[in-house]
């Protein structure tokens with residue numbers, strides 16, 4: 001059963017659940033050694049520098065890291081939406097077995113919005129200010145499914161209802177500026193899920209919203225993800241959202257994945273000093289700390305990267321383990337070491 005049928009038909013039946021759980025182990029997206037650089041006047045910005053990860057059908061992968069570490073450029077590269085001075089220099093983006101980096105642009109246009117779709121931090125700026133939202137959603141059906149305008153509108157209203165917009169018939173006549181941030185994000189989610197995509201890339205979807213609305217939008221995403229069995233790459237810098245939403249986590253630092261594991265492992269046994277730093281910088285209920293830990297220093301300049309581990313200049317563990325590690329951290333980039341099944345870490349401490 002396709003995600004689209006699931007969307008129309010509500011929750012899957014028991015026999016369909018079996019199908020879904022068999023699908024679940026299947027890798028839907030595999031990114032291999034992706035490199036995307038920006039060729040600026042100041043120099044070459046190595047925004048994504050050898051990134052590899054995978055997403056299984058129906059799972060939520062959290063892509064986390066500080067601002068500027070390459071999360072958005074990774075997702076735009078998957079969608080092939082990188083524009084000059086940016087260029088994808090190498091790697092593979094295998095989606096359901098096809099390398100998206102090799103597809104003709106016409107096929108990529110068909111795929112965007114239908115099988116892979118994306119939502120962003122600022123929903124209002126992604127909507128066209130001069131068209132009613134009903135028209136904008138209906139257009140998705142007109143373009144991709146050849147429906148008439150009237151049929152498109154009917155489906156648009158169903159979708160608005162599904163994403164929890166009150167009085168959808170009336171709301172469909174609104175223009176984007178008449179919507180609150182939370183409503184606009186619901187509309188974006190409706191548009192992104194209109195054609196039942198297998199993969200949704202959500203780039204900081206709740207960062208611009210206030211906290212109660214954030215929780216509602218996350219609940220909505222999770223409910224729809226379960227119902228439609230859509231895989232999600234959830235980009236965030238908020239470890240609280242990761243804990244709530246994700247099945248697996250890939251942590252990025254300075255253009256590279258530095259740790260990857262299932263969500264329980266990331267929280268119970270974080271291994272990379274940077275991941276530990278990220279977790280130390282969030283408050284924990286019931287644990288009284290005089291002050292939250294911070295990671296000293298700043299993210300390196302992606303034009304002028306240090307020769308060894310990119311985190312080494314900020315790493316306390318490197319200093320504490322100097323006798324054991326010598327200068328390796330400052331001199332050689334660590335590979336990803338498998339430390340336990342499904343857990344990889346880019347740190348010489350595990351070499």
Ligand SMILES: Nc1ncnc2c1ncn2[C@@H]1O[C@H](COP(=O)(O)OP(=O)(O)OP(=O)(O)O)[C@@H](O)[C@H]1O
Nearest residue numbers: 038040045047066067068069070071072073074302
């Ligand atoms: N058009 C561009 N020209 C030059 N550099 C760029 C361009 N777009 C992105 N970059 C650089 O690529 C790097 C990665 O940016 P990216 O937006 O992917 O980070 P991010 O992790 O998503 O951060 P944020 O959470 O702030 O969105 C940054 O150093 C950024 O300055």
